[in-house]
Amino acid sequence: MIKINVKLFGAFKKYISTGEISLFIEQPCLAGNLKKNIQKHLLDSVPEFSDLNLVFESALATSERILDNHEYIDGSEKLALLPPVCGG
Amino acid sequence: MNISMALKSWHCFRQFVEANVPKIEVRVIECPIDLSEIARWAPESQHGALNSFIGFVRSVNLGRAVVAVEYDCFIPLCEKTFKTIALEAVQKWGEDTRLMIIHRHGRLSIGEASVAIVATTGHRDEAYRITRYVIEEIKMRAPIWKKEFYQDGETDWVRGHALCQHRKVDHHEHGGNSSCGGALLSHEARQS
Numbered sequence: 511m512i513k514i515n516v517k518l519f520g521a522f523k524k525y526i527s528t529g530e531i532s533l534f535i536e537q538p539c540l541a542g543n544l545k546k547n548i549q550k551h552l553l554d555s556v557p558e559f560s561d562l563n564l565v566f567e568s569a570l571a572t573s574e575r576i577l578d579n580h581e582y583i584d585g586s587e588k589l590a591l592l593p594p595v596c597g598g
Numbered sequence: 599m600n601i602s603m604a605l606k607s608w609h610c611f612r613q614f615v616e617a618n619v620p621k622i623e624v625r626v627i628e629c630p631i632d633l634s635e636i637a638r639w640a641p642e643s644q645h646g647a648l649n650s651f652i653g654f655v656r657s658v659n660l661g662r663a664v665v666a667v668e669y670d671c672f673i674p675l676c677e678k679t680f681k682t683i684a685l686e687a688v689q690k691w692g693e694d695t696r697l698m699i700i701h702r703h704g705r706l707s708i709g710e711a712s713v714a715i716v717a718t719t720g721h722r723d724e725a726y727r728i729t730r731y732v733i734e735e736i737k738m739r740a741p742i743w744k745k746e747f748y749q750d751g752e753t754d755w756v757r758g759h760a761l762c763q764h765r766k767v768d769h770h771e772h773g774g775n776s777s778c779g780g781a782l783l784s785h786e787a788r789q790s
Contacts, residue, residue, distance in 0.1 A: 517672070519670050519671075519672055519741065519743055520670055520743030520745075520755050521743070521755035521757075523670065523755075524755065567760045567762070568760075568761075568762065569760070569761035569762035570762075571672070571675055571741070571761070572675075573672075573674035573675050573678075574674075574675065574678065575675070575678075576761055576762070579762065590672055590675070590741075592672060592741050592761055593743065593755075593758075594757055594758040594759055594760045594761070595737075595738070595739070595740060595741055595742055595743060595758045595759055595761060596737065596742070596743060596744050596756045596757070596758030596759070597669070597671070597676075597701060597713070597736055597737060597740040597741075597742025597743070597744070597758075598653055598701075598712070598713050598733055598736045598737040598740070598742070
């Protein structure tokens, strides 16, 4: 098991005002499975978390690129969970 | 120094400046966008056109009175995304294009500029196309999120375009159930 930190943005900050969560994952871990773990973490730790599609609609990313759901997370990169975007 | 020497010196100086001015400039900033800087973004000597797009915070959205907005931004990936979009535009419409993209983050009041895009090119057609392309791609791909503050005291994060790739894109922007999909497709690919 390794501990990873995930920065959260946008609508996630309704539920996690610090904009960051920590959780433990088994390795190897696919990005898609990490999203499921994050969903479970939010459901378990945030009683008011009600937007069940939000994690599914979000993308895991590093500061360099979006990760595909089929990519493995090795814990060395800083991760972020990006909900649907609306800049401009 | 006579006139011809002065003109030659000026020509050399201008060539030096043009050679050393960045072709692509992107920034995410917390302070207000300096619109006079936009006005000073001069075209190169071979450019015949400058086009700009500036987005402002408006006081109404979907029938609700808005008093302020707050932009959240994953800055390192955002600036990288801006550079990628700018390079795509340059590749499409001309290697000598100059392009600037500036986006605010943090809290903005009504009437403040949230985004500025300036393009200088040889001809007006490319200049219009580039600024349109860039703003549309920013809306679909840049990791930026907007929270609206309403007159009745409520707030809400505006829903937008999904960045993950496991389903087709659903472009519903406000509310509803936006499905997750390949938003990394280019503007043209999405139109086809």
